[in-house]
Amino acid sequence: MDISSKRLITRSVREAAQALLAGQLVAIPTETVYGLAADATNPKAVASVFALKGRPADHPLIVHCSSAAQAWQCVQVVTPAARRLADAFWPGPLTLVLPRSAAISPAITGGQASVAIRVPDHPLTCQLLAEIERPLVAPSANLFGRVSPTNAAHVQDEFPDTPLLILDGGPCDVGIESTIVDCRSDASVRILRPGKITQQHLIEELGAGCLEAAAGTPVRVSGALPAHYAPQAQVILLAASELGSWCESHARAALPTLLITTAPPPREIPAGINWYSVSTDTSQFAREMYALFRRADRESCQRIVVELPSVEGIGLALRDRLQRAAK
Numbered sequence: 229m230d231i232s233s234k235r236l237i238t239r240s241v242r243e244a245a246q247a248l249l250a251g252q253l254v255a256i257p258t259e260t261v262y263g264l265a266a267d268a269t270n271p272k273a274v275a276s277v278f279a280l281k282g283r284p285a286d287h288p289l290i291v292h293c294s295s296a297a298q299a300w301q302c303v304q305v306v307t308p309a310a311r312r313l314a315d316a317f318w319p320g321p322l323t324l325v326l327p328r329s330a331a332i333s334p335a336i337t338g339g340q341a342s343v344a345i346r347v348p349d350h351p352l353t354c355q356l357l358a359e360i361e362r363p364l365v366a367p368s369a370n371l372f373g374r375v376s377p378t379n380a381a382h383v384q385d386e387f388p389d390t391p392l393l394i395l396d397g398g399p400c401d402v403g404i405e406s407t408i409v410d411c412r413s414d415a416s417v418r419i420l421r422p423g424k425i426t427q428q429h430l431i432e433e434l435g436a437g438c439l440e441a442a443a444g445t446p447v448r449v450s451g452a453l454p455a456h457y458a459p460q461a462q463v464i465l466l467a468a469s470e471l472g473s474w475c476e477s478h479a480r481a482a483l484p485t486l487l488i489t490t491a492p493p494p495r496e497i498p499a500g501i502n503w504y505s506v507s508t509d510t511s512q513f514a515r516e517m518y519a520l521f522r523r524a525d526r527e528s529c530q531r532i533v534v535e536l537p538s539v540e541g542i543g544l545a546l547r548d549r550l551q552r553a554a555k
Contacts, residue, residue, distance in 0.1 A: 237380050237394045241352055244395040245359045253277060255369040255383040256356060257397025258348040260321050260406050260423070261376040261518070262383050263292070263366025274335055274365055280390065283372040288338035289365040290323050290406070290450055291345045294357035299345045302363060304329050309434055310411035316433045319349035321406040322425045325447055336365055342447050346406055352397040367450060368405065375459050375521045375553075378403050382522060403515035404545055408449045420449045422545035424514075455555040459521040461486070463554040464533045471535060475501065486524040488517075489535040502529070510543040517546065521553070 238244065244254045248265060251273045256265045264281060266273035268291050278285060293299040296314045300306050303326040310324050328334075328343035337343050348354070348366075357364065368376040369383045377383045380396040407423030409430065417438055419427060430438055451457070466474055471489055475498050478485075482500035493503040504520065506513045524532045534550055537543040 236392075237384070237396050239352070239396050241355045241359060241395070244356050244393060247393045248273075248356075248360055248364065253280060253392060255377075255380070255392060255394040256350075256353050256364070256366060257380075257395060257400065258292075258350045258353055258366070259401045260348075260404060261378055261400055262369040262380070262394075263364075264369040265292070265364045265366040267360070268332070268336060268363040268365045271333060271335060274333065277365060277367065280387070281367065281370070281372045283367065285335070286338040286448065287372070287453075288340060288344060288448055288450060289336050289367050290408075291332065291336065291343060292353070292357065292364045292366045293345060293347050294354070294361070294363075295347060298357075298363060299324075299347060302329055302332050302343055302345050303327060307411050307414055309414075309417050309438065312433055313409065313411065313417075313430070314347070317425055317429070318347040319354065320347070320425070321349070321402050321423050322346060323406045323408040323421075323449075325408060325410045325420065325449065326412060338448055340447060342412060344408060344449055350397055350401075352395055356395065373453070373456055373458055375457060375518050375525075376405065377522075378515070378518050382519070385522070385526075399515070401515070402542075403517065404542070404549055405451055407545070408452075410447060412447075420447065421452055422548050424511075424542050424545065426541065426544065451552075454552065456552040457518075457521075457549045458553045458555075459532060460525045461521075461529045461532045463521075463550065464531055465536050465550055465554050466533060468535050471533075474533065483531055484527070484529045485531040485533055486520065486527070486529045487533045488520055491535070502527070508538075510537050510541050510546055513537055514542050514546055517549070 323346040370386045378400040407425040408421040410418040537546045
């Protein structure tokens with residue numbers, strides 16, 4: 229399918245499969261965020277992902293597979309911990325790091341001997357992976373370091389001048405990127421990037437000692453740079469107890485600001501502040517956060533002030549993304 233002269237949004241898995249098999253890039257939905265997908269077995273397509281995103285060559289990609297069986301073909305060895313976690317959480321928002329096999333190009337892994345693999349849990353992308361019968365690389369469908377997209381319109385906004393097929397699977401159910409776990413050691417595992425699958429989930433599956441400090445070579449993974457997930461607006465993080473005094477002290481500046489908090493709006497909102505109340509349910513906030521960042525940029529806000537969420541459940545991962553965005 230030739231999409232060189234137009235930008236398309238489709239719900240046809242067949243169209244997306246044809247484009248990928250022809251070496252083109254396709255934005256695909258997952259339960260976490262939308263990914264910029266390419267055939268992992270096609271070196272030119274993989275290189276196109278790095279080029280379009282402006283992604284450094286040493287920043288590795290996650291390989292998305294149709295099943296655990298396909299994922300294990302991408303690695304040299306499957307540790308017992310990796311197998312147990314895959315059985316428990318795949319398909320789902322969990323990425324495992326293991327020694328890569330010869331089937332995976334070092335261009336995908338940033339030159340490392342390890343590879344990050346996962347089986348996503350979105351019906352359209354599951355169908356797509358089954359149809360093409362090969363793995364996909366699929367980093368978030370945005371320019372490197374910027375806000376991840378959680379619906380098809382976000383991808384369009386991110387690449388307005390690029391002829392890119394977008395498989396529209398609706399809004400993402402989780403809303404932030406997958407948990408990444410280093411499973412290279414037989415003795416213990418390490419969380420390299422927090423997500424919906426939490427430390428407590430790992431302990432429940434592997435036992436209380438599973439997160440002891442794991443020896444081994446450090447590994448680079450997606451989304452772990454100090455500054456990442458950043459909107460154009462400045463991100464300011466505050467405790468709930470600090471919001472009132474902050475509003476008072478900054479009222480005179482009247483700079484366009486999106487304020488995101490669990491508190492209801494006061495009777496009088498200071499000039500320049502767009503008050504947005506979110507749920508105390510951190511899972512719901514996770515589904516909204518990136519869309520709110522994009523809204524702030526679209527409305528030319530200079531600041532995004534965010535009440536730090538609880539660390540319960542996915543809240544720890546939310547804090548991770550917010551702290552990186554604030555840098």
